[in-house]
Amino acid sequence: MLDILSDWVKMFLAVLFCAGSIKLADDYLDCEVDEKRRYKNWAVRLGRGTMFYALISMLIASALHNAVSIGLFMGSYMVGMFQDLHNSFPSRLTGAQESVVAFILGGVLAGWTMMIFSLVFVFAVQLIDDCIDLRADELTGYRNLAYRFGVLESILAAACCLTLAWILDQAVFEPVFCGVALFYIINYYYQEVCA
DSSP: OGSSOHHHHHHHHHHHHHHHHHHHHHHTTHHHHHHHHTTOOOHHHHHHHHHHHHHHHHHHHHHOOOOHHHHHHHHHHHHHGGGGGSSBOTTBHHHHHHHHHHHHHHHHOOHHHHHHHHHHHHHHHHHHHHHHTTTHHHHOOOOOHHEEEEEEEEHHHHHHHHHHHHHHHHHHHHHHHHHHHHHHHHHIIIIIIIO
16 A cells, blocks of 8 residues: 555655654653753653554554664664763663664664664754754753754754765655654644644
């Protein structure tokens, strides 16, 4: 049934569902911090079902376009570990070691070009997001990448990463960029209008 959709549409929809999955998982993990900031996240609304909905969303994303979904998920996992590279996790690995495992798994399952594309694309999105969230994060004492590197430096690094992602795979860049942009619009609408 999915064969009637073009590859572009499948990638675009996969990005929306993958981004939804990542956002739900992130909100679930950040629920306590977000409550301190008086920031309504998706986990507050969905409660205990948040992780279940994240899994369903990721399953749909993978059914639509497996390589894009795996690459973006693993890239997001790695970028999310940047704050915890030296911390030890239940796997008995540090954040840095788990990131290496995620990179290898992503490369094997999605392809090495897709994994590198995803990592630099997600890093660019994280830098931009940290610039947007700089003030709110400072209020809670969280020192994000924009705080540590500087806003201008973060924007320039994000532009370089987006350019590299485009060079790596132009056919994937457009649907991924459009999917992430639409997801951010939907999420912003939820946070600002519905909350």
